[in-house]
Amino acid sequence: MQSHGNYTDIQNNFPGLPPFPDDVPTAPLLRLSLGKLLAGDATECERLFQASIEIGFFYLDLQDSDHGISLLRDADNLFTIGERLFELNLEEKMRYDFSAQNSYFGYKRPGAVVVDKQGNVDRNEFYNVSKDDIMRITDPLPAPEVLRRSRDQQESFMLGSHGIVTLVLNILNDKLNLPEGTFANLHRRQAVSGDQIRFIKAPPQPIDDRRTALGQHTDFGSVTVLFNRLGGLQVLPPGADAEWVYVRPLPGHAVINLGDAMVKFTNGLLRSNIHRVAAPPGIQGDSTRYSLVYFARPEDSVMLRRLEGSDLIPPMEKDQVEEEINSKDWIIRRALGRRVDLGKDIDYEKSAGTEQTSRRIKV
Numbered sequence: 001m002q003s004h005g006n007y008t009d010i011q012n013n014f015p016g017l018p019p020f021p022d023d024v025p026t027a028p029l030l031r032l033s034l035g036k037l038l039a040g041d042a043t044e045c046e047r048l049f050q051a052s053i054e055i056g057f058f059y060l061d062l063q064d065s066d067h068g069i070s071l072l073r074d075a076d077n078l079f080t081i082g083e084r085l086f087e088l089n090l091e092e093k094m095r096y097d098f099s100a101q102n103s104y105f106g107y108k109r110p111g112a113v114v115v116d117k118q119g120n121v122d123r124n125e126f127y128n129v130s131k132d133d134i135m136r137i138t139d140p141l142p143a144p145e146v147l148r149r150s151r152d153q154q155e156s157f158m159l160g161s162h163g164i165v166t167l168v169l170n171i172l173n174d175k176l177n178l179p180e181g182t183f184a185n186l187h188r189r190q191a192v193s194g195d196q197i198r199f200i201k202a203p204p205q206p207i208d209d210r211r212t213a214l215g216q217h218t219d220f221g222s223v224t225v226l227f228n229r230l231g232g233l234q235v236l237p238p239g240a241d242a243e244w245v246y247v248r249p250l251p252g253h254a255v256i257n258l259g260d261a262m263v264k265f266t267n268g269l270l271r272s273n274i275h276r277v278a279a280p281p282g283i284q285g286d287s288t289r290y291s292l293v294y295f296a297r298p299e300d301s302v303m304l305r306r307l308e309g310s311d312l313i314p315p316m317e318k319d320q321v322e323e324e325i326n327s328k329d330w331i332i333r334r335a336l337g338r339r340v341d342l343g344k345d346i347d348y349e350k351s352a353g354t355e356q357t358s359r360r361i362k363v
């Protein structure tokens, strides 16, 4: 099929980047409209709820509201800042690796994380910037000049993203018949949490040795707002014989997905999908992949357990015992448990999240 230059291509590809191929399997994610969700459109809210139960991933069209358009502009700015950030030499970037101090903020070099049980390591670098640092809730961490200079842009992106997160949480809160504000009160913007921006860079891989750049995982927190331009993100649909499929990046859209906390709060009703980043498909594989994420997580002291107050959240099984763990400890265990550079033995399973629930395979 000759599809170059047609209307769909203009809509579906990013100017200046090689197109996403038409011949790879993709996830049929719902495209929701931010404008409709903000207006409280009942059908759109129901679609959000269904997507959160079935897949835990959806596209959010940001082009039909002022909030969305300004977030797209902020994301564009941060893509440029991300490129500048990773141009710094490795020695300088390593000054901002705070993992030895038990912090998941700051820089992670390529190859610092085990991506599978066999001990293969990742092929991307990233930099996590704390929301509390940028919002002046906690003391600033040391940061390179390119980040110190752009705090206002980061703050604007964080405010816009946090607004999306709160909207998603409020819709789910309502659909679950939870007392008003239950989720929002566990994610107050001014409270100390693991909320962060993540800048990511993955260089092109050798053509004869393309591997997973970021290992399979479920996100640790509540709601993730993700901006992709090149393909590579893949999700594993539910079920025993499921196969990995790509998430096609769409201009003007964010990809929204739910994390472990939402699974724990709802005892598995909402889904946190397993995903990973492979080399970008087709001719995109020769380009450097940048991506940008906002992770929202429950406030540090929030216990990750089933919430009371909803008639829709399934009860615990008779002998099911919930682990006592708060949001902060959960994130540290998950974020640092697979680091090869912390001088500790890696127990791959111990730093797992809700992957098993996510598979939806009855044993």
Ligand SMILES: O=C(O)CCC(=O)C(=O)O
Binding pocket: 198, 200, 214, 219, 226, 228, 232, 233, 275, 276, 277, 291, 292, 293
């Ligand atoms: O870069 C991406 O598309 C996804 C990144 C991701 O899943 C993560 O950082 O948790």
Ligand SMILES: [Fe+2]
Binding pocket: 217, 218, 219, 275
């Ligand atoms: Fe992720």
